[in-house]
Amino acid sequence: MDILNIRTGRREEMLSITRQLQELVADNGFDEGLLVVHCPHTSACLTINENADESVVADILAALRTLVPRSGPYRHAEGNSDAHIKTSLFGPSLTLIVSGGKLQLGTWQGVFFCEFDGPRSRRLWAQWLGTIENDAARG
Amino acid sequence: MDILNIRTGRREEMLSITRQLQELVADNGFDEGLLVVHCPHTSACLTINENADESVVADILAALRTLVPRSGPYRHAEGNSDAHIKTSLFGPSLTLIVSGGKLQLGTWQGVFFCEFDGPRSRRLWAQWLGTIENDAARG
Amino acid sequence: MDILNIRTGRREEMLSITRQLQELVADNGFDEGLLVVHCPHTSACLTINENADESVVADILAALRTLVPRSGPYRHAEGNSDAHIKTSLFGPSLTLIVSGGKLQLGTWQGVFFCEFDGPRSRRLWAQWLGTIENDAARG
Numbered sequence: 001m002d003i004l005n006i007r008t009g010r011r012e013e014m015l016s017i018t019r020q021l022q023e024l025v026a027d028n029g030f031d032e033g034l035l036v037v038h039c040p041h042t043s044a045c046l047t048i049n050e051n052a053d054e055s056v057v058a059d060i061l062a063a064l065r066t067l068v069p070r071s072g073p074y075r076h077a078e079g080n081s082d083a084h085i086k087t088s089l090f091g092p093s094l095t096l097i098v099s100g101g102k103l104q105l106g107t108w109q110g111v112f113f114c115e116f117d118g119p120r121s122r123r124l125w126a127q128w129l130g131t132i133e134n135d136a137a138r139g
Numbered sequence: 140m141d142i143l144n145i146r147t148g149r150r151e152e153m154l155s156i157t158r159q160l161q162e163l164v165a166d167n168g169f170d171e172g173l174l175v176v177h178c179p180h181t182s183a184c185l186t187i188n189e190n191a192d193e194s195v196v197a198d199i200l201a202a203l204r205t206l207v208p209r210s211g212p213y214r215h216a217e218g219n220s221d222a223h224i225k226t227s228l229f230g231p232s233l234t235l236i237v238s239g240g241k242l243q244l245g246t247w248q249g250v251f252f253c254e255f256d257g258p259r260s261r262r263l264w265a266q267w268l269g270t271i272e273n274d275a276a277r278g
Numbered sequence: 279m280d281i282l283n284i285r286t287g288r289r290e291e292m293l294s295i296t297r298q299l300q301e302l303v304a305d306n307g308f309d310e311g312l313l314v315v316h317c318p319h320t321s322a323c324l325t326i327n328e329n330a331d332e333s334v335v336a337d338i339l340a341a342l343r344t345l346v347p348r349s350g351p352y353r354h355a356e357g358n359s360d361a362h363i364k365t366s367l368f369g370p371s372l373t374l375i376v377s378g379g380k381l382q383l384g385t386w387q388g389v390f391f392c393e394f395d396g397p398r399s400r401r402l403w404a405q406w407l408g409t410i411e412n413d414a415a416r417g
Contacts, residue, residue, distance in 0.1 A: 001377040038375050049181050050181040050223055055214035059214055067206060076336075084328055084337065084338060087327065088326075088327050092372070095373045096232075097140060097175055097177050097264055104140065106180055106181065107179070125382060129311060172407060173314055187370040187371075188366050195359065195362050199366055202350075202363045229366055235316075236279060238279040247320050248320055
């Protein structure tokens with residue numbers, strides 16, 4: 001299992017981690033298989049969306065703020081219930097395809113770390129599982 | 140990695156791709172392992188839900204339209220911010236269990252391609268990872 | 279593929295299944311790889327969120343009730359359209375990292391079975407896929 005470090009700068013933020021993941025694949029010689037990236041936090045998570053126009057990310061964060069307001073009739077006393085709820089809506093992990101030695105993403109897709117209760121130092125865990133041929137090459 | 144082609148016919152649509160995936164499993168002799176299906180688009184995605192009564196799919200699409208209106212104070216100029224937001228809510232991929240040579244789905248479950256900005260020609264990517272015994276049989 | 283049995287006690291409930299999954303990993307000697315847990319139902323699903331303060335779970339269920347009301351202009355005649363919609367929002371399965379013989383979860387993370395149309399007897403399916411070394415040890 002590999003560990004990636006993330007530093008967020010605002011309460012809510014979607015940080016592209018596409019390049020970090022591409023480097024992880026290249027540096028380890030991952031060729032053919034699956035890369036699972038897991039966010040071990042409960043007020044931050046992962047998603048894939050458009051990487052080209054930054055306004056898409058702004059629209060996503062704004063929509064989430066409308067759907068799940070920061071203030072509400074919440075019981076949890078830490079003031080970050082909205083962050084927990086958003087985290088479950090997007091999900092804690094991504095299972096990414098690696099093929100031909102490359103992370104397979106669509107033309108417009110980027111992988112984003114979604115911070116909902118920052119700024120904080122965060123971590124991501126990555127587990128690689130390759131086909132037999134690829135695993136054997138690493139053995 | 141396998142590629143599936145999808146043709147959507149409306150702006151918003153949930154198309155069952157269960158049979159296509161079952162055929163992929165059968166045609167390749169996948170026996171025991173995981174099939175990851177990834178949608179490389181950012182205004183369409185995948186989900187699993189009831190396959191029997193078509194009104195369930197209609198209710199899901201209507202609920203999403205209520206939660207994420209097509210028109211709103213969006214910054215993204217392409218007029219499809221709602222589609223991007225819905226895509227992140229449902230997620231870009233599914234990790235499906237294959238066991239005993241069959242895609243494992245519950246009695247009422249079907250796999251759906253969710254089009255939110257069609258009609259378009261779309262693609263899906265599928266990556267198979269089997270247990271050693273199964274991979275070896277294919278080697 | 280392993281099967282876990284779940285008994286829910288209310289219409290809406292988030293039941294921690296963290297311990298059951300940890301036992302599954304330990305009892306089978308799973309060491310290094312991925313554990314996919316799939317919910318074969320269409321009105322229940324899985325998520326990961328905070329396991330420490332029970333008010334987080336209460337806030338999540340309450341937020342979902344606000345986002346997707348039980349009564350609405352639904353077409354599906356069974357009265358559980360809200361449960362189907364919530365299921366697609368959270369997703370049908372989780373892909374969990376197992377490393378060093380342990381299920382890898384963050385300090386505050388627990389795995390929850392989300393019942394949206396109970397009480398019912400439910401099932402979960404678990405598929406293990408290990409690295410070559412680990413699979414071979416089981417062979």
